[in-house]
Amino acid sequence: MNSQYHKNTIAENGFTVINRIFSDNEIQRISEVIRNTDSSKETFRKSEDLFAIRQFLKEIPGLRDLIFNEKMKTVIRERFGDRYFVVKSIYFDKPETSNWYVAYHQDLTISVDQKKPMEGFGPWTARQSRFAVQPPLDILENIYTIRIHLDDTDENNGALKVVPGSHAKGIYRPETIDWSKETEEICPVEKGGIMIMKPLILHASNRTTNGNRRRVIHIEFSERELPAGLNWAEKMVIEN
Incomplete structure (x- = not known):
């Protein structure tokens, strides 16, 4: 893993892909723990097109050591620094026949423990005692996201599409994208690989067309209090 190359790529383009972070055996063990978890809780979302677990690392704490293996901890330390901690975690399972797609957007909200109006924070949303808010831009710019892929993912089963460099343009409304100036890139990731991205990068995903499943663990990190x-609603310090 060329850490400087990936740091430069993230800074310039807003994302990078690193394969072979998890072995097939590690992916199998992670998958088994998820499969054997009680899915009746309110943080679990189930439909024909999508299965999701919010506050994933809180709901399944037994996965922490499996997810933060030595390779992952090295990636976090070398790409982000020693002060970064988890602030949000979600699991997505896009089934083989899923028609679920996501239009171009930026990830503009953070998960917090309460609603407390303060300058620069808003709008707010609240659902099932969970609170989300759009924070000031500098907080969003400090966040990194790692997406762990439990399946091979390409353009046929929902690999992310991104607009390279859009993370550096502040709040960028998707309806204002000038495709004569911007480009679209599809980001395939191998099973056991990760995609690192800045939440402000414009990204989207298509429906599944090849009958292949797509399971992703989405984890956000910040060093900001x-x-x-x-x-932070899900603050978790990563043990060295």
């Missing part, structure tokens, strides 16, 4: 009285 929030203003007094407001805390």
Whole structure:
């Protein structure tokens, strides 16, 4: 893993892909733990097109050591630094016949422990005692996302499409994309690989067309503490 290459690529393009972070055996063990978890909780979302688990690492704490193996901890330390901690985690399972697609967007909200109006934060949303808010731009710019792929993923089963460099343009409304100036890139990732991205990069995904499943663990990291009285909903320090 060429850490400087990936750091430069993330800074310039807003994303990078690193394959072979997890072995087939590690992916199998992670998959088994997820499969054997009680899915009746309110943080589990089930439909014909999508299965999702919010606050994933809180709901299945037994996965932490499997997910943060030595390769992952090295990636985090070398690409982000020693001060980064988990602030959000979600699991997505896009079934083989899924018609679920996601239009171009930026990830503009963070998960927090309460609603506390303060300058620069808003709009707010609340659902089932979970709170999300759009924070000031500098907080969003500090976040990195790692997407762990439990299946081979390409353009036929929902690999992300991105607009390279769009993470550096602040709040970028998708309806204003000028395709005469911007380009679209599809980001295939092998089973056991990861995609690192900045949440401000414009990204989207298509419906599944090849009958292949797509399972992804989405984890966000920051090194920033929030203003007094407001805390990350899922803060988790990674043990060295």
